[in-house]
Amino acid sequence: xxxHTELPELREQFETPEQQKEISTLGMWTFLVTEIMFFGxxxxxxxxxxxxxxxxxxxxxxxxxxxxxxxxTAVLICSSFTMVMAVHAxxxxxxxxxxxxxxxxxxxxxxxxxxxxxxxxxxxxxHHVPGxxxxxxxxxxxxxxxxxxxxxxxxxxxxxxxMVVGEGLMLFLLWGAIAGKYGxxxxxxxxxxxxxxxxxxIIWIFLFPLLYLIARHQH
Amino acid sequence: xxxxxxxxxxxxAVFISLLVLTAATSLVATVDLGPFNVVVALFIAVVKMxxxxxxxxxxRNSTILxxxxxxxxxxxxxxxxxxxxSDVLTRGWLPVPGK
Numbered sequence: 001x002x003x004h005t006e007l008p009e010l011r012e013q014f015e016t017p018e019q020q021k022e023i024s025t026l027g028m029w030t031f032l033v034t035e036i037m038f039f040g041x042x043x044x045x046x047x048x049x050x051x052x053x054x055x056x057x058x059x060x061x062x063x064x065x066x067x068x069x070x071x072x073t074a075v076l077i078c079s080s081f082t083m084v085m086a087v088h089a090x091x092x093x094x095x096x097x098x099x100x101x102x103x104x105x106x107x108x109x110x111x112x113x114x115x116x117x118x119x120x121x122x123x124x125x126x127h128h129v130p131g132x133x134x135x136x137x138x139x140x141x142x143x144x145x146x147x148x149x150x151x152x153x154x155x156x157x158x159x160x161x162x163m164v165v166g167e168g169l170m171l172f173l174l175w176g177a178i179a180g181k182y183g184x185x186x187x188x189x190x191x192x193x194x195x196x197x198x199x200x201x202i203i204w205i206f207l208f209p210l211l212y213l214i215a216r217h218q219h
Numbered sequence: 220x221x222x223x224x225x226x227x228x229x230x231x232a233v234f235i236s237l238l239v240l241t242a243a244t245s246l247v248a249t250v251d252l253g254p255f256n257v258v259v260a261l262f263i264a265v266v267k268m269x270x271x272x273x274x275x276x277x278x279r280n281s282t283i284l285x286x287x288x289x290x291x292x293x294x295x296x297x298x299x300x301x302x303x304x305s306d307v308l309t310r311g312w313l314p315v316p317g318k
């Protein structure tokens with residue numbers, strides 16, 4: 001059995017590296033479950049109000065740009081792929097590939113956030129931001145229309161905030177990878193950093209159809 | 220350690236499937252399926268979620284304890300959605316005296 005002196009990464013409360021990795025993974029998943037509950041409340045609020053004001057929510061939803069939304073979804077999926085490849089690179093001990101895939105993940109995350117910023121800016125120009133200057137053409141119900149965009153900004157905003165945190169995590173992992181900290185014997189931080197990144201991807205996988213697609217057929 | 224290292228081919232296949240499903244959900248959304256537009260959109264989203272969770276997040280090869288924790292989380296999310304929506308969606312079914 002591997003001793004603690006041979007493996008500096010092995011903390012003293014754990015018997016084996018396997019046990020340590022299992023506990024780290026479980027800890028990350030436990031955190032992600034609290035995140036599921038947190039976003040779950042927002043998804044529930046959205047579902048209830050969409051049911052209540054179906055017509056206005058459909059009209060408001062169709063104001064969003066479906067092409068930009070779909071492209072950004074693809075960008076995020078690409079970043080999930082580069083992330084899983086980074087974990088794979090760490091597993092097989094290729095430091096160079098790990099660094100390249102982490103950089104790609106950071107860049108793709110940056111592209112996603114950049115596109116999101118462009119979209120939000122468009123909403124300001126079109127007066128689709130809830131507030132005194134809000135106006136959605138084609139409906140008398142300006143209140144429920146503002147409610148849609150409030151939920152849109154809250155959900156995409158919180159998602160983007162998670163992306164920013166993810167970018168920070170990736171930079172931290174990149175720093176560790178450059179320092180040569182990770183290899184086949186120890187890559188737990190890359191692994192659980194990946195769990196977080198993929199989770200944020202899953203949130204967007206649900207936000208995209210719910211916010212962008214749900215009323216497209218009524219066009 | 221039960222580290223069944225997944226092959227790059229598997230990751231690439233999952234990646235391509237996710238892109239295809241994204242294109243599919245965007246295109247199907249423009250076709251009028253009546254109430255089934257929502258059903259199809261959510262079904263595709265759930266399939267994508269499963270692909271990411273099982274393969275990219277390695278849930279497939281995780282310990283039973285981890286799977287139970289994730290399953291427990293999904294169960295509670297289900298309770299939140301089911302109980303709340305079964306209230307809201309059925310309010311108009313029966314007339315309430317005095318309302």
